[in-house]
Amino acid sequence: MSTTTLALIPLLPLLAAALTCGLQNGRRAAGVAIVAMLGSCGLALSALKEAWGMEPTGDPLTFDFEWLTVGNDTVINFGFVLDPLTGLMAAMVTFVGLLIFIYSAGYMKDDERMARFFCYLSLFAAGMLGLVLANSLLLLFMCWEIVGIASYLLISFWFHKPEAAAAGKKAFIVTRIGDMGFLIGILLAFKTTGTLTLYNEAGSGILQQDLTGTVFGISVAAVISLLLFMGAVGKSGQLPLHVWLPDAMEGPTPVSALIHAATMVAAGVFLVARTFPLFEVPLYEEGILKMTHVVAWVGAITALIAAFIALGQYDIKRILAYSTVSQLGLMMVGLGVGGVAVGMFHLLTHAFFKALLFLGAGSIIHGCHEEQDIRKMGGIWKPMRVTSIAYLCGTAALVALPFVTSGYYSKDQILAAAWGEPLMRPVFWIAAAASLLTAVYMTRQCLYVFAGEYRGGKTPHESPVTMTAPLVILALFALGMGMVFETSIFAKLQGEVIHDNFVIAVSMAVALGGIALGWLIYRGRALGQAADPLAITPLVQKLWFDELYAATAGRLWALAIVIAEQLNELLLFVRDLAVLLADRIGNAFAIGGDRKLIDTLAFDGMCNWLRSAGHAVTRPQNGFLPGYLRLIALGAVALGVLVFWIK
Amino acid sequence: MTLHHYLILAAVLFCVGLMGAFTRRNAIVVLFSVEIMLNAANLNFIAFWRYSDNPELLHGPMFTLFAIAVAAAEVAVGLALVIAVYRHFKTVDLESMNTLREE
Numbered sequence: 001m002s003t004t005t006l007a008l009i010p011l012l013p014l015l016a017a018a019l020t021c022g023l024q025n026g027r028r029a030a031g032v033a034i035v036a037m038l039g040s041c042g043l044a045l046s047a048l049k050e051a052w053g054m055e056p057t058g059d060p061l062t063f064d065f066e067w068l069t070v071g072n073d074t075v076i077n078f079g080f081v082l083d084p085l086t087g088l089m090a091a092m093v094t095f096v097g098l099l100i101f102i103y104s105a106g107y108m109k110d111d112e113r114m115a116r117f118f119c120y121l122s123l124f125a126a127g128m129l130g131l132v133l134a135n136s137l138l139l140l141f142m143c144w145e146i147v148g149i150a151s152y153l154l155i156s157f158w159f160h161k162p163e164a165a166a167a168g169k170k171a172f173i174v175t176r177i178g179d180m181g182f183l184i185g186i187l188l189a190f191k192t193t194g195t196l197t198l199y200n201e202a203g204s205g206i207l208q209q210d211l212t213g214t215v216f217g218i219s220v221a222a223v224i225s226l227l228l229f230m231g232a233v234g235k236s237g238q239l240p241l242h243v244w245l246p247d248a249m250e251g252p253t254p255v256s257a258l259i260h261a262a263t264m265v266a267a268g269v270f271l272v273a274r275t276f277p278l279f280e281v282p283l284y285e286e287g288i289l290k291m292t293h294v295v296a297w298v299g300a301i302t303a304l305i306a307a308f309i310a311l312g313q314y315d316i317k318r319i320l321a322y323s324t325v326s327q328l329g330l331m332m333v334g335l336g337v338g339g340v341a342v343g344m345f346h347l348l349t350h351a352f353f354k355a356l357l358f359l360g361a362g363s364i365i366h367g368c369h370e371e372q373d374i375r376k377m378g379g380i381w382k383p384m385r386v387t388s389i390a391y392l393c394g395t396a397a398l399v400a401l402p403f404v405t406s407g408y409y410s411k412d413q414i415l416a417a418a419w420g421e422p423l424m425r426p427v428f429w430i431a432a433a434a435s436l437l438t439a440v441y442m443t444r445q446c447l448y449v450f451a452g453e454y455r456g457g458k459t460p461h462e463s464p465v466t467m468t469a470p471l472v473i474l475a476l477f478a479l480g481m482g483m484v485f486e487t488s489i490f491a492k493l494q495g496e497v498i499h500d501n502f503v504i505a506v507s508m509a510v511a512l513g514g515i516a517l518g519w520l521i522y523r524g525r526a527l528g529q530a531a532d533p534l535a536i537t538p539l540v541q542k543l544w545f546d547e548l549y550a551a552t553a554g555r556l557w558a559l560a561i562v563i564a565e566q567l568n569e570l571l572l573f574v575r576d577l578a579v580l581l582a583d584r585i586g587n588a589f590a591i592g593g594d595r596k597l598i599d600t601l602a603f604d605g606m607c608n609w610l611r612s613a614g615h616a617v618t619r620p621q622n623g624f625l626p627g628y629l630r631l632i633a634l635g636a637v638a639l640g641v642l643v644f645w646i647k
Numbered sequence: 648m649t650l651h652h653y654l655i656l657a658a659v660l661f662c663v664g665l666m667g668a669f670t671r672r673n674a675i676v677v678l679f680s681v682e683i684m685l686n687a688a689n690l691n692f693i694a695f696w697r698y699s700d701n702p703e704l705l706h707g708p709m710f711t712l713f714a715i716a717v718a719a720a721e722v723a724v725g726l727a728l729v730i731a732v733y734r735h736f737k738t739v740d741l742e743s744m745n746t747l748r749e750e
Binding site: 629 | 669677741
C-alpha cells in the first residue's frame with residue numbers, strides 16, 4: 001500500500017463528483033458514482049487488510065508529502081495515515097456508502113436532479129474518506145468542512161421546500177459554532193508543537209509527543225482536546241449543539257442514512273478517537289480529572305435527553321434522528337469511559353444498524369407515498385414484508401436485544417466500561433436509562449408503523465430491489481457484526497472485552513424491560529386516533545431547545561443587528577460629514593486658491609501689470625520728433641554721467 | 648589763449664546746436680543745428696590736437712577731415728530725406744510729422 005493507492009480512496013469519489021457535476025442523465029451519474037465508490041471500497045478493504053496485519057501497539061503507517069513551506073523552516077505536511085482505526089472507519093464508510101449509493105439509485109430515480117444528487121453524495125464521500133485517512137489536523141479540518149458543505153447541500157437538496165432550505169442553513173451554522181473551537185484547537189496545537197501531522201516517522205507528531213505547558217492553569221493537551229471536542233460536539237450533535245440534526249431530516253432519506261446517521265455525524269466521535277491520546281492527559285498535574293470524563297458526561301446527558309425527546313415525536317425520521325443523537329451520546333460515553341475501542345465499536349455497529357433503519361424508513365416512506373407521520377401509517381407488515389423484517393432487525397440491534405444483535409455487544413461494552421470505573425457510576429445509570437428509553441421509543445414506533453390496519457390513503461407497496469437489497473445486506477451486518485468481529489476489533493484497537501454479569505443483567509433488563517414497557521403502554525390503544533400517553537407537550541416540543549436558542553442567541557442576534565444598523569447609520573453620517581468637509585475644502589481651494597490667487601491675481605494680474613507697464617512705456621512714443629531728439633540727448637547725457645561716475 | 652577757451656567755445660557751439668535741434672520746428676533748421684553740433688565736435692578735435700604733446704602726428708585734422716566728409720554726405724542724405732518728407736507731407740514742419748507713434 002502506497003501513498004497513491006491510499007490517496008485514491010478519497011480521490012475516486014472526488015473524481016466521480018467532478019465527472020457527475022456536468023452530467024444531466026441521472027442514471028449515468030449514479031453509475032459513475034457507484035463504480036467510483038466500488039473502487040474506493042475495494043481499496044479501503046485492502047487497506048483494512050493491511051492495517052489488520054499491523055502490530056496494534058506499533059506506530060501507524062504514514063504517508064506524508066509537503067504541502068507548503070512558511071518562511072524558511074515551517075513545513076506543513078499533508079498526508080495519510082493507516083492504522084486499524086482508519087482502516088476500519090474507511091472500510092465502514094465505503095461499504096455503507098456503497099450500499100446507500102445503490103439504494104439512492106432506486107430512491108431518487110424519479111427526481112429530475114438525480115445527477116446533481118450523486119455529485120453531492122460523491123463529494124461527501126470524498127470529504128469523509130479524506131477526513132478518516134488524514135494524517136494532518138489541517139487536512140482533517142478541510143475535509144471536515146467539505147463534509148459540512150456537502151451536508152448543507154444535501155439537506156437543502158429539495159430547496160424549494162422552505163423547511164429544507166432552513167434546515168440546511170441551520171445545520172451549517174450550528175456546526176460552525178463547534179468548528180470554530182476545532183480551528184482554535186488546531187492553531188493551539190500548532191503553536192504548542194510546531195507541527196500539524198498526527199503521526200510521523202520521526203516520532204514528533206502531535207499524538208506522539210508529550211505536550212508540556214499550561215493554559216490558564218490547565219494542561220495544554222487538555223485545552224486542545226477540549227477545543228477539538230467542541231468541533232466534535234457540533235458535528236456529532238451533542239448537547240447543546242444537537243438542534244440541527246433532527247432538522248437535517250428534511251433532506252432525502254438516503255442522505256439521512258449516509259450522512260446524518262452512519263458517517264458524518266460519527267466524524268465527531270471519530271475525531272475524539274483519532275486524537276484520543278490528548279484526551280487522556282489529566283487536566284491538572286497529578287489530578288485524576290481528564291477530558292475523557294467531560295466527554296463521557298456530555299455524551300451521557302445527550303443520550304438521555306435525546307432519548308426522552310424521541311418518545312414524543314411522530315415523524316418516523318425525526319424519531320430516528322433523536323435516536324442517532326442519543327446513540328452518538330453513548331459513543332461519547334464509550335470513548336470517555338472505555339477508550340477508543342469501546343466507542344469505535346459502537347460507532348461501527350451503529351453505522352450499520354442506523355443506516356439500515358434509515359434506509360428502511362426511506363423504503364416505508366416511499367411505500368406509503370411520501371408519508372412520514374407514523375400516526376398515518378400502520379399495518380405496513382403485510383404489504384412490505386422484506387422492508388419490515390429488515391427494519392425489525394435494525395430495531396433489535398438498536399434496542400440491543402441480547403446475544404443476537406450487534407448493538408447488544410457494543411452497548412454492553414459501553415455499560416461494562418462505565419461500570420468498571422467507580423468515578424463513572426452515575427454515567428452508567430444514565431446510559432442504562434437512555435437504553436431503556438431507546439427500547440420504549442422503538443417499540444412505540446414499531447407498533448405505530450407495523451401493527452394494526454393501514455391508516456393512510458392509498459395502499460402501500462413494496463420498494464424495488466435496488467432499495468431492498470441493501471436493506472438485506474445491512475440487516476445481516478446489524479445482526480451478525482457484533483458477534484463476529486467483537487474480539488478482533490477490540491484486539492486491534494487495543495481495547496479489552498469486559499464481561500460483567502451484573503452489567504449483562506442490567507443490559508438485558510433495560511432492553512427487554514423497555515420493550516415490555518412499550519408493549520404495555522401501547523397495547524390495545526387506538527394508535528393514531530387516541531391521544532398518545534408519552535407524547536406529552538415538553539417532548540413534542542423537543543424540550544423547547546429551539547425556542548430557548550431563539551430567545552437567547554436569536555435575541556442577541558437581533559440586538560446585534562440593531563446595533564450594527566445604528567453603527568451603519570453613524571458611519572453613513574460620518575461619511576456624509578467627511579464628504580461635506582472635503583467638498584468645502586476643495587471649494588475653498590478651487591475658488592480661493594485657483595480662481596482668485598492663481599487665475600486672477602497671479603496670471604491675469606501679471607498680464608494686466610505687463611500690459612499697463614507696456615502702456616506706460618509707449619507714452620514717449622508720441623510721434624513728436626523733437627521729443628525723440630530730447631530723449632536721445634537725455635540718454636547721451638545719462639551715458640556721459642554714467643561713464644563719469646564709473647571712472 | 649588756452650585749451651579751455653577753445654573747449655568752452657566748442658561747448659557753447661554744441662549747446663547752440665542742441666537747443667536749435669530741440670526747439671526749432673523746421674526740419675532744415677534742425678539739420679543745420681545738427682551740423683553746428685558736429686562742427687563743435689570738430690573744433691574739439693582740432694583743439695585737443697593743437698595742445699597735445701605730439702602735434703606732428705596729425706590725428707586731429709585727419710579725424711576732422713573725415714567728419715567733414717561724412718557730414719557732407721550726411722547733409723546730402725538728410726536734405727534728400729527732407730525733400731522726400733516734404734513730398735509726402737507737403738510741409739517740413741516736424742510737429743506735423745507725428746505718424747510714428749501708437750494711435
